[in-house]
Amino acid sequence: CSHHPGKARDQFQEELVIRPLHSGDIYASFQFRTLWDTDFLQERQKVSHYRLFPKSLGQVLSKFSVRELHISFTQGFWRTMQWGQPFIPSPPGAELWVWFHDTVSDVDGNWKELTNVLSGIFCASLNFIDLTNTVQPSASFKPLGLGNATDHRFLRYATLPREIVCTENLTPWKKLLPCGSKAGLSVLLKSEKLFHSSFHSQAVHIRPVCQDEQCTSKAWELRQTLNVVFDLYTSGQGKKEWSLFKMFSRTLTEACPLATSSKVYVDITDNPELFELSPATPLLSQAVVLGDRRTYSVFDLTRAETFGQLRSLNLLLRWKGDSGMLRPLLHAERYVAGFGLQTGEIHTVIYNNHPYRAFPVLLMDSVPWYLQLYIHTLTVTSKSRDNKPSYIHYQPAKDRHRPHLLEMLIQLPPHSMTEVTVQFERALLKWTEYTPDPNHGFYVGSSVVSALVPSMVAMNTNFTQDQPLFSSFVPVKEESSYFVRVYTEPLLVNLPTPDFSMPYNVICLTCTVVAVGYGSFYNLLTRTFQVDEPSLPLAKRLANLIRRIRGVPLLA
Amino acid sequence: MSNDFLQMHLKAVMSCLVIFLYKVHTTKAGQFFSSGHTNNWAVLVCTSRFWFNYRHVANTLSVYRSVKRLGIPDSHIVLMLADDMACNYRNPRPATVFSHKNMELNVYGDDVEVDYRGYEVTVENFLRVLTGRLPPSTPRSKRLLSDDRSNILIYLTGHGGNGFLKFQDSEEISNMELADAFEQMWQKRRYNELLFIIDTCQGASMYERFYSPNLMALASSQVGEDSLSHQPDLAIGVHLMDKYTFYLLEFLEEVHPASQANMNDLFKVCPQSQCVSTPGHRTDLFQRDPGSVLITDFFGSVRKVEITKDTINLTSPVEPPIQRSGSGDIQIESLTYVDQLPVAEIIHQKPKQKDWHPPDGFILGLWTLILLVFFQTYGIKHLKHIF
Numbered sequence: 001c002s003h004h005p006g007k008a009r010d011q012f013q014e015e016l017v018i019r020p021l022h023s024g025d026i027y028a029s030f031q032f033r034t035l036w037d038t039d040f041l042q043e044r045q046k047v048s049h050y051r052l053f054p055k056s057l058g059q060v061l062s063k064f065s066v067r068e069l070h071i072s073f074t075q076g077f078w079r080t081m082q083w084g085q086p087f088i089p090s091p092p093g094a095e096l097w098v099w100f101h102d103t104v105s106d107v108d109g110n111w112k113e114l115t116n117v118l119s120g121i122f123c124a125s126l127n128f129i130d131l132t133n134t135v136q137p138s139a140s141f142k143p144l145g146l147g148n149a150t151d152h153r154f155l156r157y158a159t160l161p162r163e164i165v166c167t168e169n170l171t172p173w174k175k176l177l178p179c180g181s182k183a184g185l186s187v188l189l190k191s192e193k194l195f196h197s198s199f200h201s202q203a204v205h206i207r208p209v210c211q212d213e214q215c216t217s218k219a220w221e222l223r224q225t226l227n228v229v230f231d232l233y234t235s236g237q238g239k240k241e242w243s244l245f246k247m248f249s250r251t252l253t254e255a256c257p258l259a260t261s262s263k264v265y266v267d268i269t270d271n272p273e274l275f276e277l278s279p280a281t282p283l284l285s286q287a288v289v290l291g292d293r294r295t296y297s298v299f300d301l302t303r304a305e306t307f308g309q310l311r312s313l314n315l316l317l318r319w320k321g322d323s324g325m326l327r328p329l330l331h332a333e334r335y336v337a338g339f340g341l342q343t344g345e346i347h348t349v350i351y352n353n354h355p356y357r358a359f360p361v362l363l364m365d366s367v368p369w370y371l372q373l374y375i376h377t378l379t380v381t382s383k384s385r386d387n388k389p390s391y392i393h394y395q396p397a398k399d400r401h402r403p404h405l406l407e408m409l410i411q412l413p414p415h416s417m418t419e420v421t422v423q424f425e426r427a428l429l430k431w432t433e434y435t436p437d438p439n440h441g442f443y444v445g446s447s448v449v450s451a452l453v454p455s456m457v458a459m460n461t462n463f464t465q466d467q468p469l470f471s472s473f474v475p476v477k478e479e480s481s482y483f484v485r486v487y488t489e490p491l492l493v494n495l496p497t498p499d500f501s502m503p504y505n506v507i508c509l510t511c512t513v514v515a516v517g518y519g520s521f522y523n524l525l526t527r528t529f530q531v532d533e534p535s536l537p538l539a540k541r542l543a544n545l546i547r548r549i550r551g552v553p554l555l556a
Numbered sequence: 557m558s559n560d561f562l563q564m565h566l567k568a569v570m571s572c573l574v575i576f577l578y579k580v581h582t583t584k585a586g587q588f589f590s591s592g593h594t595n596n597w598a599v600l601v602c603t604s605r606f607w608f609n610y611r612h613v614a615n616t617l618s619v620y621r622s623v624k625r626l627g628i629p630d631s632h633i634v635l636m637l638a639d640d641m642a643c644n645y646r647n648p649r650p651a652t653v654f655s656h657k658n659m660e661l662n663v664y665g666d667d668v669e670v671d672y673r674g675y676e677v678t679v680e681n682f683l684r685v686l687t688g689r690l691p692p693s694t695p696r697s698k699r700l701l702s703d704d705r706s707n708i709l710i711y712l713t714g715h716g717g718n719g720f721l722k723f724q725d726s727e728e729i730s731n732m733e734l735a736d737a738f739e740q741m742w743q744k745r746r747y748n749e750l751l752f753i754i755d756t757c758q759g760a761s762m763y764e765r766f767y768s769p770n771l772m773a774l775a776s777s778q779v780g781e782d783s784l785s786h787q788p789d790l791a792i793g794v795h796l797m798d799k800y801t802f803y804l805l806e807f808l809e810e811v812h813p814a815s816q817a818n819m820n821d822l823f824k825v826c827p828q829s830q831c832v833s834t835p836g837h838r839t840d841l842f843q844r845d846p847g848s849v850l851i852t853d854f855f856g857s858v859r860k861v862e863i864t865k866d867t868i869n870l871t872s873p874v875e876p877p878i879q880r881s882g883s884g885d886i887q888i889e890s891l892t893y894v895d896q897l898p899v900a901e902i903i904h905q906k907p908k909q910k911d912w913h914p915p916d917g918f919i920l921g922l923w924t925l926i927l928l929v930f931f932q933t934y935g936i937k938h939l940k941h942i943f
Binding site: 075112113116117119120121123124125127128138139142143144145146147148150162164165166167168171172190191192194195196210214215216217218360362390391409435436437450451452474475477483500 | 605606640642643649650651652662664665666667668669670671673674675676691693694695696697698724725726890891892893894895896897898899902903905
């Protein structure tokens with residue numbers, strides 16, 4: 001068979017990072033990256049030969065002229081105070097944000113069709129994304145890929161906080177991988193273990209990136225990421241000892257044959273005081289990620305000696321001591337205050353734990369139209385003093401058309417807590433707009449806090465090809481700070497819910513009253529009484545007949 | 557004389573035998589081609605919401621499992637589950653749905669694909685799937701793309717009553733609507749033969765109004781009877797399956813793709829001694845004899861395989877032309893990433909010019925009123941001061 005002698009235009013890398021957490025839980029982050037040197041949006045040449053890049057996504061990109069696509073499905077909530085910052089943050093439920101190309105004339109139409117197509121690809125109810133829960137952020141969610149034009153008319157953002165993530169979402173996600181779930185790191189992705197965890201998030205990120213260090217042309221990058229945090233007590237049986245087999249009920253036996261690089265990184269910065277790792281490996285690497293320099297133990301799966309004599313790799317981490325809780329520099333919370341079913345107040349609290357540096361954060365809130373916000377009651381206080389945001393963008397909601405969008409750029413003073421409060425009133429929906437289980441409540445999507453947090457060590461601004469994937473997701477522009485996005489909790493509010501059996505009750509009662517009232521009135525007015533002769537038995541009737549013939553008086 | 561007689565008798569017997577063998581041969585071959593369908597579809601619907609209706613999801617998933625095992629691929633199955641039991645926070649074993657209290661069979665599996673889930677399972681969506689009248693942007697996995705040579709299996713389970721089936725505790729579908737939907741399917745030639753199985757209370761009432769040809773129906777209970785659930789599980793805390801589907805699953809586990817079991821065996825599943833309710837069936841609209849209809853005609857998938865002994869020469873692959881030629885002369889400046897949080901730019905961002913819309917009717921009316929009042933009060937002679 002003939003083989004093309006030139007270099008293949010696409011390459012695939014896979015990576016697993018295991019980070020033991022201070023609370024005894026363990027955080028595993030899978031990243032699968034396909035880099036493809038082509039241009040979907042070229043008019044002259046239709047792309048028809050797909051090798052490693054999945055065809056279903058390629059066709060979606062070219063049909064809807066998508067510049068960037070980010071979709072994530074998350075079960076659980078990321079606890080920043082206990083677990084630190086994740087490599088790829090995501091809010092609970094489903095989140096989809098897309099940058100379209102500036103050649104698109106009808107962005108809303110493309111967005112509607114794109115959500116329907118993606119709901120078929122990922123077996124999720126993304127078709128519930130429509131104009132009532134889509135926003136166009138003006139300053140958040142800048143593109144993570146190459147480009148310079150950032151007209152926010154081509155950006156769409158939507159979340160579905162109620163979306164459930166289960167095996168039916170994992171199955172098509174695994175099918176997009178070049179090796180499927182048969183070889184390489186993806187054999188570890190077994191749903192019975194992955195969903196029995198505190199946090200599970202799977203995402204697909206597609207964006208144009210630099211092809212090489214000179215950055216003269218673009219390449220498409222598809223990243224599939226899966227973050228999971230296994231709980232010490234539910235999965236770990238209370239023992240502070242983790243291994244690949246305990247986490248995933250599988251061990252690694254080979255790398256994906258189609259991958260150019262297949263590595264497992266274990267964060268051993270706190271080794272040996274906190275835990276010990278076996279099998280020990282001489283391969284170490286250092287990376288600056290999330291503002292900190294961490295040391296990693298590297299297991300290269302493309303080399304046969306990693307697997308040892310048993311031909312399988314099972315990492316074992318055994319905790320030796322306890323350590324103090326870490327304090328992440330940026331943390332945010334949100335809750336609903338108030339009582340009753342008419343009014344309420346949304347409080348968003350943002351903590352800046354840096355001892356002496358202040359930094360700005362961009363807070364984006366998207367509230368559905370049925371919680372009517374009163375923006376004149378918006379207050380932003382830091383250290384019990386008023387803190388005026390340097391930029392506010394507010395787009396009011398339109399009933400049944402558009403949600404509220406509030407974006408604010410707030411300067412957080414060092415070592416402080418900033419509270420943003422706004423009052424709202426709950427709307428009464430039409431009775432067909434309620435879900436089949438309205439007493440569960442209605443969800444409000446998470447707030448997004450985007451910030452450039454000052455970094456403790458200098459970040460790496462150069463783009464190199466052999467950087468590990470977990471440190472090259474967000475492009476770094478300056479050395480002194482790193483970009484982070486924190487999601488707050490979604491809110492669950494109860495709306496005034498009618499009693500749905502009332503129409504039936506009302507009809508029964510009204511009909512009864514009308515029947516009884518009108519019926520008796522009608523009878524009183526129109527009923528006449530007549531004296532009715534009772535009918536005589538047969539014998540007496542015959543006797544009467546004879547008496548009539550005889551002319552004698554009849555019987556009674 | 558007797559020799560001739562014997563010979564004639566022998567010849568008669570031989571010819572009879574030949575004719576008999578020929579007939580047997582043609583019925584076997586004839587049976588293969590007489591079923592008349594070329595592809596199989598399945599529409600499996602669970603209509604109940606809430607954790608205590610776990611058994612309805614388990615019912616649907618066990619039929620899904622059997623149908624997939626016997627050969628129908630995911631692209632030909634439309635699975636509708638009204639609530640999520642596997643990843644429900646009340647499930648002590650996440651990502652699993654069990655059919656038996658010994659936890660031996662996880663009917664949820666590792667490669668399930670649910671097409672309609674949660675709030676999407678409504679009467680409207682169900683009828684649209686059946687009749688094919690879906691909005692144009694609906695993806696393929698959510699469509700029933702059957703044609704006039706498709707055998708379709710439809711399985712419904714949930715809570716029902718005399719003449720209706722309840723969807724998600726908020727709406728119901730009546731037997732007349734279902735019969736009309738099947739008639740629409742028949743008129744649009746969307747099925748060759750259809751098997752309808754329903755496992756609800758008073759299930760037989762749902763098929764008594766059918767009037768389209770080539771329909772066969774099975775129900776778990778007669779009108780006036782309740783279908784009962786099988787057994788609870790103390791760890792999960794709810795009933796795991798309904799009796800009828802439990803015995804149906806047991807029966808189907810013994811069926812394999814080459815099995816010759818026919819519909820008469822299916823009618824015997826779960827007699828009253830096991831099910832407490834009396835399962836019913838209806839075959840008067842079906843043209844073939846149920847004894848000649850194989851289980852795999854509906855639960856399995858037809859695979860027509862042609863074996864050829866010739867070699868085929870494949871053309872050599874076309875190599876895509878290299879696009880990088882010609883970029884050497886043009887100077888391309890290096891591309892850059894966008895700043896994620898450009899603070900200075902954001903602060904000085906001018907509000908975007910919105911598209912100009914003509915003034916609303918209210919504004920126009922208000923201005924007309926103001927102008928009229930003005931001219932009324934001050935008279936028309938002031939017009940020249942304005943223009």
